[in-house]
Amino acid sequence: xxxxxSFTAVAVVSxxxxxxxxxxxxxxxxxxxxxxEQRFGHLERDxxxxxxADWAGRAGVRRHPYGLDDTWSRWAERVERDTAELVRTGxxxxxxxxxxxxxxxAYAAVFxxxxxxxxxxxxAHFDRELxxxxxxxxxxxxxxxxxxxxxxxxxxxxxxxxxxxxxPRESVTYVTSLGWARLTPEEVVxxxxxxxxxxxxxxxLDVIDASAFPATVSRAAGGPSWCEVACLVEVLARSCNxxxxxxxxxxxxxxxxxxxxxxxxxxxxxxxxxxxxxxxGGGLGATSPAGRPSEx
Numbered sequence: 001x002x003x004x005x006s007f008t009a010v011a012v013v014s015x016x017x018x019x020x021x022x023x024x025x026x027x028x029x030x031x032x033x034x035x036x037e038q039r040f041g042h043l044e045r046d047x048x049x050x051x052x053a054d055w056a057g058r059a060g061v062r063r064h065p066y067g068l069d070d071t072w073s074r075w076a077e078r079v080e081r082d083t084a085e086l087v088r089t090g091x092x093x094x095x096x097x098x099x100x101x102x103x104x105x106a107y108a109a110v111f112x113x114x115x116x117x118x119x120x121x122x123x124a125h126f127d128r129e130l131x132x133x134x135x136x137x138x139x140x141x142x143x144x145x146x147x148x149x150x151x152x153x154x155x156x157x158x159x160x161x162x163x164x165x166x167x168p169r170e171s172v173t174y175v176t177s178l179g180w181a182r183l184t185p186e187e188v189v190x191x192x193x194x195x196x197x198x199x200x201x202x203x204x205l206d207v208i209d210a211s212a213f214p215a216t217v218s219r220a221a222g223g224p225s226w227c228e229v230a231c232l233v234e235v236l237a238r239s240c241n242x243x244x245x246x247x248x249x250x251x252x253x254x255x256x257x258x259x260x261x262x263x264x265x266x267x268x269x270x271x272x273x274x275x276x277x278x279x280x281g282g283g284l285g286a287t288s289p290a291g292r293p294s295e296x
Contacts, residue, residue: 011092015064027252097248120192121202128145128156161174196240203229229268
């Protein structure tokens, strides 16, 4: 185990922020948080599953809705402040954003707490400005360049980007979806060069192949399966110091009732929490000094 963090609780933080006229993504963040809360509430009362019961009592939900009287800066300051407090008290921040950019202020707080942090972004797209001399409008496609008030863009590496997605001009570290399919999870981590380092796992759900996960606006064919993503997360948790996890872009308005992307998302959140807590040593079978995370 290479992690040097010890989390005693987990807070699933709902960040239902929308950028670019995609209201379904805002709804998605709240729906994932609500189903997660219901699931772990049942386990706490009747722990039928030993797999989750040992930490169900230390899983809570916080919500940061974006109100009509909010500005981006005011809302971002609130999110950053709350995330910093979670990190300070030994609570693992598991961030569920609507739009990918909603995670930026929370990532900034984690970055401040962990110098040398790397971001492992599991994403079908680079989400960086292709032309550094081009327009600087705020968009989902370049949020790493504008939304984070720290120099996090240079700390990002990618896995799962589609071969047709051209990388930014500057040198970046990445493994395409085709490369991922040909490598073991351990080899993907080695290619990214993050073993033994503090990382954030940034999981844009469009990384999953569109046939398995249709409920996202920017769906893309040719990606990994749910199982392949979960396996890579397990290896990242085992070989890195995971400081936070982010999920984004689930859109329930595009969900297929036969595919049940909502259930798949909550399962992936739960699996990731279990993997990180298991590897950090202090997360299981311990009493949280911070208590159960409350709504913010």
